[in-house]
Amino acid sequence: MEIKKPLRVMPLLWTLLLAMLIISMANGAVSIPVSRIWAALSEVISSPRAEWSSEATILWRLRIPRALLAAVVGAGLATAGAVLQGLLRNGLADSYVLGVSSGASLGAALAMLMGLRLSFFGLGSVTPAAFVGATLTLFVVVFIARRMTGNSTLGLLLAGIAMSSFLSAIVSLLVFFSRERIQPIVFWTMGGFGARSWNHLIAVAPYIFVGYSVAFLLNRQLTAISLGDETAHHLGVNVPSTRLVLLGASALLTAAAVSVSGVIGFVGLMIPHMARMVSSHNYRRLLPASAVLGATFLVAADLIARVIVKPAELPVGIITALCGGPFFIYLLSKRRREI
Amino acid sequence: MLEEANMMKRLTYLAVLSLLAVVLLACTPAVVTPPPVEPTTITVVDDMGREITLNKNPQRIVSLAPSNTEILFAIGVLDRVVGVTDVCLFPPEAQEIPHAGTFFQPSVETIVSMKPDVVFAASLHREPVEQLDALGIPVVVLDPQTIADILANISLIGEAVGAQAQAESVVAEILSVFAEVEAKVAxxxxxxxxxxxxxxxxxxxxxxxxxxxxxxxxxxxxxxxxxxxxxxxxxxxxxxxxxxxxxxxxxxxxxxxxxxxxxxxxxxxxxxxxxxxxxxxxxxxxxxxxxxxxxxxxxxxxxxxxxxxxx
Structure with missing residues (x-):
């Protein structure tokens, strides 16, 4: 397997992410010139909270946690997509397309409805509930695709789309009957990072870290499976159990993302393809590249969502779907060659 | 003679001592009862039943609903309002005030940059209110459903901004219109x-x-x-x-x-x-x-x- 080419790509991708984070910090309903960001941040360190300028408060309490959360969620969704595409050997696989996000949102909505507020401690139970929903959905969709449609690309997609519509209808029903006790419909269909804080970041970052670490530790096996079960078997990979663990990891990544930011589509579909272009098909390179690119993409999408109609905001899922829809169709049109 | 001189000496001592005592007494600060300390904050209860403590006579007010803006105008404190919404059209002067986002989506960043002493929000602003609470910015949430609520809201805003008298006269004016109509309709x-x-x-x-x-x-x-x-x-x-x-x-x-x-x-x-x-x-x-x-x-x-x- 070739490992030479992409060595110098990662520093570039990290620089891109850092630049995007800084741009994101400088822009929003209130513009803060890049030159003043440093001054505001040193104020955060040096003076008590009551004496902060409004710029320091906006940066530290509102904008930075939000941008970092977008980065973490973007990394998680892109990793989940990369893992699913490799495991299922299907370039159109993604937690949104396969209905895993909808499954996670049903779990999260149920947990919220059971009187668990979306606070720091509440989140503690929302993410596990979302994980249960995501895992069940993923296994049902994969089962339907394998047993009933002979594991065809189209069968997998159709099973995913059907599950996705079905589950999001149930979520809509819950929202309708909840009388504003859970997030509004648009959160569950288009997602967003409005009103997100450090608590949300602290609550989900560990899950994303675990999910990513599991995938990365199994990168060799994942690369082997992406080349075919036979090949993987001959390379000494225990295919069924590896597949199980990796499906679980992608469900965990999706669940963590959905429980703080709702359903944001197409990140996991698009980003791994871009990552393959700049890095490699080898998952040891592909996973970090996907994660950092996904983070950069979602920070940028959130920035656009915040500034395009400022001081109001768009749901970030509108931006990702505007990019992802055409990309999906482009992949479909190339299907014979690539998928 | 010696006796007399001694006597004089003693008298001088006595005189000096009593003078000293008088001076010392005069220098002792008089014990006066201090004036009662004026509280610098006021606590109000909003329509969500939350207790909000804010500085008396807030000078920087943000209104997130047109009805709140109208009340602030009616009680004569529009000059202290530093932020309104896109739908705060009355009075026309309110249209000159910078927007703190839209009525449906107030911008917390913009509100923070306005450094408000108090924010008057509506019940639909659940998420921004949670964020402002976390940032320690006093938010009074108003949720008028009935006419009694509207009148109570006028008094509440008057109390919060230190314009009780004006608020009560606005309420009295409305009540007199009600009385006039009711008398005829009866x-x-x-x-x-x-x-x-x-x-x-x-x-x-x-x-x-x-x-x-x-x-x-x-x-x-x-x-x-x-x-x-x-x-x-x-x-x-x-x-x-x-x-x-x-x-x-x-x-x-x-x-x-x-x-x-x-x-x-x-x-x-x-x-x-x-x-x-x-x-x-x-x-x-x-x-x-x-x-x-x-x-x-x-x-x-x-x-x-x-x-x-x-x-």
Missing amino acids: TVPTEQRPVVFWEVWSDPIWTAAKATFIHELIEMAGGVNMAGDVDGTFVEYSFEMLITKDPAVIFYGHAAETVEEYLSRPNWGTIAAVQSKRVYLVDQDIVQQPGPRIGLGLMELARHIHPDLWK
Whole structure:
């Protein structure tokens, strides 16, 4: 397997992410010139909270946690997509397309409805509930695709789309009957990072870290499976159990993302393809590249969502779907060659 | 002689000592009771039942709803308002004030940059209120559902910004309009009270049901609210039911049509109000907004519902 080419790509991708984070910090309903960001941040360190300028408060309490959360969620969704595409050997696989996000949102909505507020401690139970929903959905969709449609690309997609519509209808029903006790419909269909804080970041970052670490530790096996079960078997990979663990990891990544930011589509579909272009098909390179690119993409999408109609905001899922829809169709049109 | 000198010496000592004592006594600070310390903060309870502590006489006020802005104007503190929303159109001066986001999506970043002493929000602003709470910015949430709530809100805002007297006189003024209308309407027997349809929107038909202050205004003005038997606030209403109830007076405020266009709606010709041309386009900001102009709103409805009483 070739490992030479992409060595110098990662520093570039990290620089891109850092630049995007800084741009994101400088822009929003209130513009803060890049030159003043440093001054505001040193104020955060040096003076008590009551004496902060409004710029320091906006940066530290509102904008930075939000941008970092977008980065973490973007990394998680892109990793989940990369893992699913490799495991299922299907370039159109993604937690949104396969209905895993909808499954996670049903779990999260149920947990919220059971009187668990979306606070720091509440989140503690929302993410596990979302994980249960995501895992069940993923296994049902994969089962339907394998047993009933002979594991065809189209069968997998159709099973995913059907599950996705079905589950999001149930979520809509819950929202309708909840009388504003859970997030509004648009959160569950288009997602967003409005009103997100450090608590949300602290609550989900560990899950994303675990999910990513599991995938990365199994990168060799994942690369082997992406080349075919036979090949993987001959390379000494225990295919069924590896597949199980990796499906679980992608469900965990999706669940963590959905429980703080709702359903944001197409990140996991698009980003791994871009990552393959700049890095490699080898998952040891592909996973970090996907994660950092996904983070950069979602920070940028959130920035656009915040500034395009400022001081109001768009749901970030509108931006990702505007990019992802055409990309999906482009992949479909190339299907014979690539998928 | 020696005795005398000694005596003199003692006397001098005594004199010096007593002088010293007097001086010392004079220098001792007098014990006075200190004036009672004026509290610098005030605590109010908002419509969500939350206790909010804020500085007395807040000088930087942000309003996130047009009705809040109107109240602040009516009690004479609009000059302290540093942020409003895109739909705060009255008074016209309010349109000059910078926007703290939109009514439906206030921008927390913008509000923070305005450094407010107090924010007056509405019940729909759940997420921004949570964020402002976390940032330690005092937010008073108002949720007026009834006329009593509107009057209470005027007093509450007056209390919060240190303009109680002005607020009470605004309330008194509204109450005197209510009394005037009620005195006239009291003479109208129940069977002479027309069925009134308040059209919030035409397609689909939306109207104000029992749990709205518009229902209260219609009844106070001597009408019978067509949807007064429906529970809820603003509800969709079937056209079949509307034809059955046959309202004698129709009000609408959405201004999507002129009165002429309204009167020539297909299928509406059989309705009593359309036949007698008692369809009125009213300023919805006066009637539909839970602000200090509801006295005017009541007067407008009353004059149209019973024109003969006001000749």
